[in-house]
Amino acid sequence: MLWLCAHLPQMGLEMFGKSPEHQPATVVVDERKIHLMNAAAQEAGITLGSSLATASSLAPDLVCYKRDEKAEKEYLEKIIPIAYRLTPCVSVSLPYDLMLEVSGSIRLFDGLTRIVRLLQRSLRHVGHASFIGIAHTPSTARVLAHAKVSTPLPEHPDAKTVRDTALERLREVSLQYAELKASDVERLFNMGIREFGELLDLPPHELGKRFEKGLLEYLKRLTGTAFDPQKYVEPAERFQSDIHLLDPVLDRQSLEEHMERLALELVYWLQSRQLGVMEALWTFKPFDSEGISVPVRFSHPRTRVPSILEFSELALDAFELPKEVISISLEATRVDSLLNTGTVEKDLLGTHEVRPVLPGDLLDRLTARLGIDSWQLLRNMNDHRPEYAWSPSTASESGRSSSPFFTPGSRPLWLFEPPLPVKRKHFELLKGPERIQSGWWECDFSRDYFVALHESGSLCWLFNDGEGWFQHGYFS
């Protein structure tokens, strides 16, 4: 077993968006005590655990968020896809830790360093600083991550190396990081036992006599002598994420920054579920009224941030945004498996039918700006009736054309939809009639078609259905 613990010390603060460096002193308050703070707050002299009144006097323009443990839990679950891309064995440890069992992924990612780097980089992209602890048990990994102690390991470590190295690093860690009752830690401190090494050296029998059962069990979980089951979690079935801002967004540029962060979350989720997005829905809400919803449709499953953002912004141009946006949300309304996008299809005899590669970017651009009905692809249909011998098609049906059975030159290049009633006297009939009688299962269809010359010199396609003369197209 090889456990990584990604500790996000500032997650409670970072989840409110914006990187903490460009902000005034900001704190998260839990029961009127400072729980988390950014660098600016630290510079102002605020300390963790001090009261809100003290902090306000130190920094007059203090920005203060109230801690919401439920929101924190939901947020942590939202970033699971980032870890899930690296291993299927992911569990959540409240409040600020993601646990990953990666022994099965080392060969796939070609080494431990790469996994750690990928994890840290993806977390940084969504705005989180992280520290990674590596050990043979989840509890030890957590302690090492909280204490910011790194474990020097080879690229492909075996189980014994991991255990020995992790335990050796653990020995020097202060007991303040132990997940024990505060009273127990204080008692140990008073006994002069300050580090994990000293605690582990004590005879377990004697410890059991002096402390509650929990301490011994914790030590067993740390060293790996007792089993420590973790509850593995999976990314959600559907993707829906939102950002609630404290200050309303006024300009388009900062709105796009927030959109980028949501799009990135969507992409991580898509990757973890091996899907592509076909339809997404953006919602922008102002402070006091209903927001607007902007749907974005794609011609094929999309998996990359730049393209999702580009077409979203084009679609956004057609809408008038609320002046002050306070919350932005993104939902993947339709997703599709990436396996369906192959351009080569095999029929039963094994012959390949190569479907033309769709100009996907162009189609999505047209859809985003002009609407989904603004473009069509053409398709031949197996039907004798002229109106039904072709059909407009969408991207997903493209390339499934059947061959029509007409002699070349017997059908016009321009078709009128619907046919135009005309007067017979303007035309000179050149060829015909061609009787087309079909469609008894739908409607009675019986027409005599003629090739005719109009007075102006145009070659036309006329028909007479017994009720009158109609022009159905130009041969052009």
Place this chain on the structure above:
Amino acid sequence: MSDLRDLLSKKFIWRACDLADSTTSEQAWGIPTGFDDLDRLLYGNGWPRDALMEVLVDVHGCGELRLLVTGLRCLLREETRWMAWVNPPFVPYAPALHGLDIDVNRVLLVHPNSHREALWALEKILESGSCSAALAWLNEQDLKEKHVRRIQTRAKSSRVWTTIFRPSHAAQRSSPAELRLHVQRPQSTDGNRVELSILKRKGGWAVNDVPLKLQWHPNALSVDCMARRWNQWRQTGKTEEIRRIA
């Protein structure tokens, strides 16, 4: 005088008389039009691969599509790129296109709601690089010269054979298009003939009234020709058979 002769022998000197009727094979980089008479008149012996072309018509359906069909077919066969129709006045009929051997699966129809949208769509099509040919029907009243110039520049830079269809009175207006044609139906015909006037072309002067006979199928051969071919095939088959027996 000898200086002048030296100068003329240099390759970089352009002489109008060289180009107007040039038919050398090296210069045949254009898209074949399917009409030998027309090929000879055009720069590069065919439709331009990377320029804007204007087709002026009196009425729709006077043979303007069949004029371009051979070129479109050649382009779709040569390249894997698509063909876009922006704002077509009627439905391009898929079975007929198929009958003319055009790959229907690579035809994109765009239906913009306004002139501005049509121009935007055309520009995006040209910029995207995914189409090798574009046909557009634009609103003549709103079409400005700067729009046409912009389309011509885009067509040039992204190498798209772009054609816009305009009414024939647009001949009075100047245009930056590289090639301008006026298609007319001659009086009293069977509907398969057009008369073409080249109002503007690269490397040549305007040409009036080129008669063209429109074909329905590229490989459609006359009955005599078919019979001759069949006879030839039978002859060679027989001699081979005899040789094998011997």
